[in-house]
Amino acid sequence: MGPHPAVATVRHAVRRALADLAAGDLVLVACSGGADSLALAAAAGFTAPRAGLRAGLLTVDHGLQAGSAARALDVVRLAPELKLEPAEVLTVRVGTAGGPEAAARDARYAALGEAARRHGAAAVLLGHTLDDQAETVVLGLARGSGPRSLAAMSAVAGVYRRPLLEIGRATTRAACAALGLTPWDDPHNDDPAFSRVRVRHRVLPVLERELGPGIAGALARTAALCRDDADALDAWASRAHAEARAAAADPGGSGREPYAGAEGGSGREPYARAEGGSGREGGAGAAGGEALAVAVLADLPPAVRGRVLRLAAFAAGVPAGSLGAAHVREADRLVTEWRGQRGVNLPGGVTLYRRYGRLVFAGNG
Template sequence: MGPHPAVADVRRAVREAMADVPEGGLVLAACSGGADSLALAAALAFVAPRARLRGGLLTVDHQLQPGSAGRAEQVAGLAETLGLQPAEVLTVEVGREGGPEAAARDARYGALSKAADRLGAAAVLLGHTRDDQAETVLLGLARGSGPRSLSGMAAVTGRYRRPFLEIPRATTVAACRALGLVPWDDPHNADPRYTRVRVRTRVLPVLEAELGPGVAEALARTARLARDDADALDAWADRAYQDCALSDIAGSVTLAVEGLRDLPDAVRRRVLRRAAIAAGTPSGALSETHVRAVDRLITHWRGQKAVDLPGGLVAVRRYGTLIVAISPIP
C-alpha cells in the first residue's frame, strides 16, 4: 500500500523541484512550523536521501510574539526526528520599513540567504502553495499592478524553489495529518490587521461563494500565463536596452532616442525603467507615474524640462539621446 495521496503529492512536488540539484548537494527547507512548511520539511526528509542529496532545515525566529524562541527550537528539534541536518534557528530583528509584513519578509529572506551562503546550500525550499499564489495575484490586482506583479511568485528564483505552487493548502494540511505531524497555527495568519489575511479570510471566500469553486486555481493559472508574457517582454526589453544603451555606468545611463521611439509601449517602458534603476534610482520608489513621465520625453517630445526621479536623479532629452543621471546634469 502506497502513501496517502496528499503525502504522495507533496513528495512528488519536492522531488521534481530538486531534479536539477547535483548529487550530494545540500537542500534546505525553510520551515515555520505551519502546515505548508511542515509538509515541505517532511517531504524533503523523505526525498533527499533517495535522490542522493542532503536535506536540512532553517527556521526563522522573528521575535514578534511571546514564546517565539521556544517554538523555533521545537521546529529545529523536529528536524532531528525527521532526519534533516543541519537544522538551525535564525533569529532576526524586524525593522519597520515598508510596513510590518514587508519588514518581516525582508528580515526573513536576508537571514535565509546568509545561512544558505554559509552552509553552501544548492537550494532553499519555500512552502508557498497555490492559495498563497492566488492571494498574491489578488493583491496585485488591487494595487493596479502590471503583468510582472500579476505573475505572482516564481517557482524558481535563484536558489529559492517553491515546489507547492500547484498544490492547494488543503493538501499540505492533509499530508501533515496523514504523517501524524501537528502544525503550529501562527496567530498572525488570522490577524485582520494584515492585508493578506483579509484577502485569505474574507475576499477569497466571497469570490468562491459568488463565482463558484475554483477561483484560487484560476488565479494561480492567471499567474502562470502572466509570467510567460512578462518573461517574454522582459527578454525583448533586455535586447532593446543593449541596442539603445550608449553608456551605462553607475550614476548615469545614456540611451539613443531613435532606437526607443518605435518600440511597443510595454517594451520601451521596461527599457526606461531598467535605465533608471541602472543609473541609481531605487526600484521600490520608481512608480509607473515616473516611468510614463520619462516615456513622454520619447513619444511626446515638445522640448519639456527634465523629469525628476527618486534617489536624486533626473531624466533629460538632449541631442537625440535620453540621459538618466544624478542631478544636476552638466
C-alpha cells in the same frame, strides 16, 4: 500499501523540484512549523536521501510574538524525526521599512540567504502553496500592478524553490495529519490587520461563493500565464536597453533629430534639459548615469519601452522600489510627446532630460 494520497502528492512535488540537483547537494527547508512548510520538510526528509541529496532545516524566529524563541526550538527538535540535518534557528531583528509584512519578509529572506551561503546549500525550499499564489495575484490586482506583479511567485528564483505552488493548503494539512505531525497555527494568519489575511478570509471566499469553486486554481494559472508574458517582455527589454545604449554612445549615430514642436512639425530639437542637468551630450556614461537613443525607444511597444526606461533609471542610481508609474509615464512623454519640455526629476537625485536624439539619465554624482 503506499503512502496517503496527500503525502504522495507533496513528495512528488518535491521530487520534481529537486530533479536537477547533483548528488551530494544540500537542500535546506525553510520551516515555520505551519502545515505547509511542515509537510514540505517531511517530504524533503523522505525524498532527498533517495535522490542522493542531503536535506536540512532552517526556521526563522522573527521575535514578534511571545514565545517565538521556544516555538522555533520546537521546530528544530523535529528535524531528527524528519531526517533533516543540519537544523538551525535563525534569529532576526525586524525593522519597520515598508510596513510589518514587508519588513518581516525582508528580514526572513536576508537570514535565509545568509544561511544558504554559509552552509553551501544548492537550494532553499519554501512552503508557498497554490492558495498563497492566488492571494498574491489578488493583492497585485488591488494595487493596480502590471503583469510582473500579477505573475506572483515563481517556482524557482535564485537559490529559492517553491515546490508546492500547484498544491493547495488542504493537501498539506492532510499530509501532516496522515504523518502524525501537528502544525503550529500562527495567530498572525488570522489577524485582519494584514491585507493578505483579509484576502484569504474575506475576499477569496466571496469569489468562490459568487463565481463558483476553483477560483484559487484559476488565479494561479493566471499568474503562470502572466509570468510567461513578463519573462518574454523583460528579455526583449534587456536586449532593447543594450541596443539603445549602444546607439546613444555611437558618435555617428542618430545625431540631431527633427523637433516635433507641433503635429507634423519639423526643425531641429532644441537644447533642453532638466534643472541641474550636466549640459553635456551624453553617451552611456553621461553624468554618472547613462543615455538612450530616442530613435530606438520610439520603435518599441509601450510595454517594452517602459521596461527599458526602468532598467536605465535603476542603472543611473534610482533606488529600487522608488520608481513609480507616474515617473515612468513622464519619462515616456520625453519619447512619445516631445514638445521641447524640460526634463523629469527621478528619485535618488537622478534627472532625465532629452538632448539631440538622446535621453540622458544624469546622476547626482
